[in-house]
Amino acid sequence: MSKIIRVGVTFPPDLLKELDKLLQDMGYESRSKAIQDSVRVLVNEYRWIQEQKGTRVGVLVMLYDHEAKGLDASLIDAQHEHSNVIYSSMHIHLSERNCLETIAVKGKAEEIIDLVRRLKTKRGVKSVKLSIVS
Numbered sequence: 001m002s003k004i005i006r007v008g009v010t011f012p013p014d015l016l017k018e019l020d021k022l023l024q025d026m027g028y029e030s031r032s033k034a035i036q037d038s039v040r041v042l043v044n045e046y047r048w049i050q051e052q053k054g055t056r057v058g059v060l061v062m063l064y065d066h067e068a069k070g071l072d073a074s075l076i077d078a079q080h081e082h083s084n085v086i087y088s089s090m091h092i093h094l095s096e097r098n099c100l101e102t103i104a105v106k107g108k109a110e111e112i113i114d115l116v117r118r119l120k121t122k123r124g125v126k127s128v129k130l131s132i133v134s
């Protein structure tokens with residue numbers, strides 16, 4: 001068995017609360033196991049993304065906290081820089097803090113993935129899902 005390494009991570013309190021609720025509901029024995037599982041999902045998603053080649057059509061669904069400092073502007077900048085793969089977008093003001101944005105994309109897989117990466121890694125972006133339809 002490979003060695004286990006201990007790492008420290010920080011969590012926004014509401015996310016940790018949700019994690020602990022999930023742990024209880026799902027019957028996880030520890031936070032570590034649940035976090036390892038979610039990291040595996042992230043790694044698999046990354047691998048799948050890396051394998052995408054050629055022209056792709058899809059939809060990107062993004063949830064973010066619009067009160068995060070500078071985030072709105074920075075998300076718009078990223079979209080302008082990738083405007084060659086963006087066909088249309090729809091913005092929904094979900095609640096006081098949450099915004100949902102759907103972005104229809106078509107173009108080179110590498111460029112779509114670049115856009116996903118730019119959006120996903122920003123602080124305040126809660127999730128970015130890319131669904132490829134062809």
Ligand code: NI
Binds near residue numbers: 092093
């Ligand atoms: Ni909004």
